[in-house]
Structures are given as structure tokens and as C-alpha cells.
Amino acid sequence: MISIIESKYINLGISQLAGYLRHHGVNVDLLFFHDGESNDYIISQIGCNYTYYAFSISQTNVVRIQNIVKVIKRNDIDSKIIFGGSFASMYYEEIARDIPLVDYIVLGDGEVPMMHLISGKPLNDYPYIYTSKNLSSHYEMYQNNIIDWEIAEDYFVSNNKKRHIHSIISKNNICTGSCTFCCTYKSRHIEYKPIDTMVSEIIKFNDLYGVSHFYFIDNDLFDPGNQFAKERIFKFCEKVLELGKDLHFYCSAKATTFKDNESDNALLEIMYMAGFDSVFLGIEAANNDDLKLYNKKNRVDDNINSLDLLRKHKIHPDIGFICFNPYSSLSTLKDNFQFLIDSKIENITHYTQSFLEIYKDSPLYNLAKKQNLLGEKYDYMHLDQYKYISHDADKIISIVSFLKEQFKDSQEFAIEDSWSRFAVFYNGLLRYNKSLEVFNEEYNLLKQQYFDSLHWYFSKLYIDNDIEFCRTNFDRFLLEYQNNKKELYKLRARIIMKDIRSHKDEVHTDTSPIELK
């Protein structure tokens, strides 16, 4: 199974799938690659000794995987190529049309369909695997509504990358949101995994592989956001604290989950103590028009309050954010930018590449199609090629063009965001090693320089709409960005050195998922 993704993070979905298959006796090699690695290198690492080659497909890797598949098939025409993942599931017809060398496209959650395929069961009338020879009358996505299998000990052991990270599912595979940009419909029936089972899983992986970083990959760890669900995570944190281990956790939540009340403050406090470094919030916008368009339950005040609450408890907020959509106006763009900069959101892609992607069959797709907003260039590879209907449309199109021209293909900005990863990393180290606080002043100074630079440059774009200024001063901005990053790397290296020296006999830093290069 092969993953080629933008960042050096592992691909949690394909890892889980590999773990499931291994647990069921299938001999699976798991190979992780990232965008910086060439096709030749990837092909040399993959080799040609497998029966099946399964790729996790996304919009960003489909073209290069097409080229890799050609080489695999040239070497062994009988090898079978499998595509999977949410993007391939949504656009299986288009992908099969454009890449005829693919033999199977697994639709939806891959665990059960992959076992079906590998077991050699008939595919005729099986709706969860697309093949050109399958004459099914209809296709649909398989949903793991209930995760009822036991953990696989080798879930996330890859063959070529040493990444000591593990992901946990805390309940069945559901989503209680109904965002209009989403086209993945999941069950809303919640069945929780017992806390003791989750803690056992953590202990097992920590003991077996030294794993200390755990991702909760539930859409929202706190579903459905009521007191029972929160108390459940509180109990989980109590159990984790009893372990007395230096652990790190990451999870997602809604921007409406946390309120500034006694019980939520207590929850966030114990989450921090237990090891939660970062919580991902589906904030998505900083103006109520966009939030209503996306059918988000959160409003701007919820967004601000959630960020404040997390930071108050030293938990780093990571956010989902969409700046541009067909209904954007200069006013919504300005509000979005002002929110990002005021809230000190580090991720530069939110400032440069946060275009709504309209996926087929999502409520927003149906709306945009009905209103004839999907442009001539709109297709499955160009999901952000829609029209803008605001009376400022010309200006917005100029801004969009400028951002794509300067930032989209720039390696400098394509690399995973430095500051947000580093902030999470530093936060996590500080919890267990207070001696690192000596770096706080330098850290804060560098961070302020970073935001000063972002504010100087992007306020000209989003507030003054002065594209010419941004074009003229791009090189200066880039230089400031690069210099800041260099200083950040140096600081990071010194922090890690001090941490290693502080805990010479411990090994917790070697399991960090943070890879800045």
C-alpha cells in the first residue's frame, strides 16, 4: 500500500487499512512517500514483486501516481492496481476514464471491500468496488458504521519510514455535522469505544513500539457535544494521567464544543495535563455569511471564544479555514483576514490558498450548479474553478489569480507550514520540560516578527486590495519569510538539543511527528 502526500506526516487512513488487513492475515507492506521525493525514487522503493499495488489517491497526487502506475504495469502487466481514498471514491468514473490502467477503485471505507477483493470473492454486483468489468447497476461508498474490530498491533508500522505515531478511533465512524461543502454522509448513531479499551491500546503501543503520539481521528472526539461525551473524555484523561507517561494527543472538535464554564474549563485543564497538545477546530470562516453558507453551527463569537479557551489552557488550536467561495465579497475576505491575523493563526496556507473546493454531490455543489456558478474549467481536478457573483467579482478574481500565481506552486510555501507545527511541538515539549521556558522570549520574538510580516503584506492584499503593491513586494516578503524560517529552524534545533540533554536517558523526543524540513 502506497501513500504519497504533501507532508511528511503519515497517512492515517491507509495506515489503518493496512493494520486491518494485516490483522486479517494479509501480507501488506506499507510505504510512505512525500511530495519532495521523485517518481524514480518512489518506483525504486516500490519494486515490482507484489500482486496488488494499492494507492491512496488525492487531487494532488493523482497525476504523478498515473505515471508511476504506467511504470509498474510496464514491468509487470499482470500486476493489479487498486485506487482508494475519499477523492477516488467520489470521482471513480472520471479517474477510471483518465487512468485506464487502474484495475479496481475501492469506494468508501476500504477495510471490508479490500478484504472482499483480496479474498477473490466475485465482484459482479458488488457495489463497493468499481472495475471496468463490474456490471453493477449501481455503486456506493462502503461505510464502517461500527468499528468493531480489535486493534492491530502493527497498525502503523511502515516499511520505509520510521514514524512512531498511532491513531485511535474513540467511537464508531460517524459525523454529527452537516456542512454543505461535505459530500461524505456518515451515520449519526454513536457507539463509544470503552475508555479502558482506548487506554489499553495506548499502553500496548507505548510498550511495544515506544509510541507516544496519538491522533484521535474521529471527526469530533466530543460527539455529540453533550455533558456525557465530555465527561467521558474527562475520565479518559484521568486514566491517562494515572499511567504517568509523557504522552501527546491530537483530536478534532467543533468550534461550539467548548464554553467558558466551570466544567469545560476543568475538562480542558485535564486534557492539557494528560497530553493534548493540539485540538483541530472546524472554524472555516470568520464572517457569519460564510458560516451560514457552510451550514456551520458556530458563529464568529464561538470561533473567537474557542480559540481563547484553548490557548488559556495551553492547548494549541489548529483550524480548518476557507477564505474564498463563490459568494465571497471584499468585505468577507477582509473579515476573514482580520480574524486570521488577530487570532494569530500561523498556517500560511490559510492566507494564501484557502479556496473552497466544491465536491460533486455536496449541497454546495448542487446550489452552485443550480445557479450556474461552476465555471468552464471546473472539473474534478479543478474544484475551485467557480464563478464569483459579488459586485466585487473582478477584484476578487484578480486577488485569486495573484495568490495562485505567486503561492500555489511555490515550493517555499508548499512545504508543510512551519510555524503551526512548531508551535504544537514546542507546546508539547514545554509540558514535560519546564527548563525549555528559557526559550520563550526568543520564541515569542520570532513569532511576532512572523506575524508582523504577514500583517504588513497581506493587509495590503485583503484590506487595501493593492495587488500591485503585493506583486512588487513579493520578493521582499519571501525573503522575510525565509529568514524567519531559518531562525525558527535554529531555535528548534537548540530546543531539541536542550531537551535531549535534559533527559539524556529518556527518548520521548525521538517520537515526535514534527518534521519541519
Add this chain to the structure above:
Amino acid sequence: MDDKLNVISDIKNENGEHMDYYSNNESTDIQQQVIAVISEVLSMENLESDTKFEDINVDSISFIKTVVSIEDKFGIEFDDEFLYIEEIPTISAMVEYIKLKMS
């Protein structure tokens, strides 16, 4: 950054195959000690002087762990600019840098 890489390679070039400060035996000894340290830190065997850290999947944190152990072993202190794999991409580059710092 490229200039700094040149510093290491220039020193190597100026002094022929290896630096003047060290005899071939001394250089070989340093190299063997470096390989021993790196092998221990990274839990890897069969490392050669031309092994690239990137090729053996050394990430930035593992690299710094290596640097810490080498600093302790040789009583040197790495400059901030040389705390990245990009600056010291191979074991032989590491050996050259150590020789430079010890000279």
C-alpha cells in the same frame, strides 16, 4: 547555506583527500568512532562514510540526537548553522566537520 557546505568541502580539497591536521590513521580512527556513535544512536548497522542521512531515513530529530552524542564523544560544540542534515548530509561530511572543530 551553500557557502557553508563549501567550507567543509574546501577544507577537504585544500588538504588533498583528508585534512593536514590528521594522519590517515587518525582520520580513519575518527571516522570509525563517528560511525560507531551514529550506529548506536540510530540503531543501524553497516553504515559507510558515504552514507547519506536522508537515505537511511534520518529525520531532523534523530539527526540532532546524533549531534548531541557526537558533541559528548568528541568534546566539541556544533554551530547553529550546522544542526541540519542539509548542512551535513553524509557521514563523511560529519567527520570533516568534527575534524574542523577539533583542529
